[in-house]
Every structure is written in C-alpha cells, then in structure tokens.
Amino acid sequence: MESEQIAQMRSEKYNATVHGLNKVHSDLMMIRIKPDKPIMSHKAGQYTLLGLGNWEPRLPGTMEEVLPDSERSKLVRRSYSISAAILDEKGNLGNNQTTPYLEFYIVLVRETSSGKAPALTPRLFMLKEGDRMFCGEKITGAYNLDLVKPDDTVLLLGTGTGEAPHNYMAQQLLLASHKGPIVSACCVRLKKDLGYLATHEKLMSQYRNYHYIPLATREPENAGKKVYIQDLLKSGEVERKIGRELDPSRTHVFLCGNPAMIGVPEKNRETGEYAYPVPEGVIEVLEKRGFRADRGHHDRGNIHFEEYWS
Numbered sequence: 001m002e003s004e005q006i007a008q009m010r011s012e013k014y015n016a017t018v019h020g021l022n023k024v025h026s027d028l029m030m031i032r033i034k035p036d037k038p039i040m041s042h043k044a045g046q047y048t049l050l051g052l053g054n055w056e057p058r059l060p061g062t063m064e065e066v067l068p069d070s071e072r073s074k075l076v077r078r079s080y081s082i083s084a085a086i087l088d089e090k091g092n093l094g095n096n097q098t099t100p101y102l103e104f105y106i107v108l109v110r111e112t113s114s115g116k117a118p119a120l121t122p123r124l125f126m127l128k129e130g131d132r133m134f135c136g137e138k139i140t141g142a143y144n145l146d147l148v149k150p151d152d153t154v155l156l157l158g159t160g161t162g163e164a165p166h167n168y169m170a171q172q173l174l175l176a177s178h179k180g181p182i183v184s185a186c187c188v189r190l191k192k193d194l195g196y197l198a199t200h201e202k203l204m205s206q207y208r209n210y211h212y213i214p215l216a217t218r219e220p221e222n223a224g225k226k227v228y229i230q231d232l233l234k235s236g237e238v239e240r241k242i243g244r245e246l247d248p249s250r251t252h253v254f255l256c257g258n259p260a261m262i263g264v265p266e267k268n269r270e271t272g273e274y275a276y277p278v279p280e281g282v283i284e285v286l287e288k289r290g291f292r293a294d295r296g297h298h299d300r301g302n303i304h305f306e307e308y309w310s
Contacts, residue, residue: 009055017133019034066117082104158255161257162257
C-alpha cells in the first residue's frame with residue numbers, strides 16, 4: 001500500500017494521539033491516549049474502543065497474519081477497560097476524571113490457538129509517543145461503583161490486565177474518602193506481570209484501609225503451592241487482611257479477567273436453574289456464603305463481573 005494512501009486513511013480514521021507509553025516488559029504496557037475531542041463524562045470501571053488500521057505494521061515475532069487485499073484498508077477495533085496510574089507524577093492521588101488522556105493496560109497477544117492471527121495488539125505494540133490511532137468517543141459499561149456505599153467492604157479481584165478497571169475504581173474510592181476496607185488482588189503467572197505493583201505498595205503505606213494482594217502462580221518459590229483468587233477467599237486471607245468478616249449485606253465484589261476465575265453460572269432455559277462451571281470459580285465460592293452475582297442489568301447482586309480473556 002502506498003504511503004500516500006496510508007497517510008490519507010490515517011487522516012480520515014484516526015482521532016487520537018499516543019500521549020505516553022510505559023513498557024513494563026516486552027509483552028506488557030501502559031499506554032495513555034489523548035482523544036482529539038474532550039473526553040465524555042464516564043465512570044470508573046467502564047470501557048471504550050481502541051483501534052488501528054490493518055495497514056499498520058505488526059510487531060516482529062508475532063503470529064503471521066494473512067490478509068486479503070480487501071481487508072487492508074479496514075480498521076480493527078477492540079474494547080478495553082480504562083485503567084489509571086492512580087497516583088500522579090508527584091506521588092499524590094491523581095484523578096482520571098480531570099486528565100486529558102485515558103490510560104490503558106495492555107498485554108501483547110503473540111498468537112492464538114484458533115489459527116487466526118491476533119489483529120490488534122501486535123500493532124499496538126509498534127506504537128510510539130506522538131503516533132495517531134483510533135479511540136472510541138463513547139465510554140460505556142455497567143461495571144461500576146454505583147451500588148457501593150461509603151462503609152462497604154470493596155473487593156477488586158482480577159487476573160492479568162483485568163486489574164485495569166480496578167485501578168480506576170481504587171483511585172475514585174480513595175478520592176471519595178471511602179471509609180470501608182478496599183482490597184485489590186491480582187493473579188498473574190510471573191511477578192514481572194504485576195505492572196502496577198509499586199503503585200499499590202505506595203497506596204498501602206498512605207491509606208490504612210487499602211490492601212493489595214499480588215499472586216504470581218508460576219514463580220519458582222510458589223511451585224506446589226500456587227494460590228489463586230478462589231483460594232484467597234476460601235482460606236480466610238482476605239478477612240485477616242481487613243480485620244472483619246465478609247458480610248454480604250455490606251460487601252461488594254468486583255471480578256475482572258479470566259472467565260475460569262470468575263465462574264459465571266449458566267442458566268438452564270427449561271428449568272430456569274443455574275449451573276456452575278467446572279472448575280469452581282469465585283462466584284460459586286461466594287454464593288455458597290450468601291453472596292449473589294448480578295443476573296442482569298435489572299437484577300443486581302453484590303458480585304459484579306467483567307469477563308474477557310486476552
């Protein structure tokens with residue numbers, strides 16, 4: 001494709017600029033994107049679209065992509081939850097609601113088992129500060145803090161980059177001087193994948209009601225004794241951290257990431273009954289203790305979830 005054509009398509013289809021990049025390692029990054037238009041009013045936990053043209057270069061070493069010519073001029077878009085640095089450059093609590101950019105937490109998908117090459121992240125990881133791209137003008141999603149009361153216990157439980165919306169939620173809870181305990185836990189394979197670890201450690205030193213629990217299942221020292229999010233809840237570790245029981249009447253749980261961790265029950269259309277998936281997920285663990293997961297926008301419980309798998 002000619003460079004003049006590419007320049008024209010970028011001009012027509014892109015509406016945002018890369019404001020900043022932080023590569024945690026080769027396959028993980030925080031990216032700040034500044035839309036051309038003012039950012040619409042939104043809530044912590046919500047998401048928008050990011051996109052790049054199929055004409056953009058792909059990161060070497062990722063799965064080879066075979067595209068017909070008819071697809072090369074198209075924009076590939078995916079939904080991403082909005083994250084937050086939580087703290088500003090001076091180490092004080094920041095505020096996503098007032099910044100001119102949006103932060104996203106993205107893992108590189110090098111290949112898939114489906115045989116179809118990942119379309120977007122190999123292109124996102126080629127971006128540099130100042131590059132142009134697409135960012136959705138609409139920010140949406142029912143995954144938010146609307147039902148949380150000031151004294152409630154809030155559990156933010158995620159896997160990998162599923163931590164992204166929880167970072168934003170934690171920031172907004174702390175800005176609102178939330179009185180109840182806030183627990184954020186993130187499960188990854190290796191400690192290097194905990195991109196916001198240093199920030200969470202600073203938060204714990206500044207806010208007595210904030211607790212962060214990092215889990216790295218494939219580190220050598222954890223061989224034979226892996227701990228997953230489900231195990232944290234079954235062992236009582238969370239209660240020990242916060243010094244109170246997890247009372248369903250004053251606790252809200254937020255789950256984001258691997259569907260196997262979340263474990264959304266499936267409804268039988270004939271009987272109306274719900275069946276839990278195998279292996280046991282967090283929803284089953286907690287519903288056995290009197291919690292109830294959301295069953296829809298108009299049937300809300302105290303377990304809220306956002307499923308995705310990179």
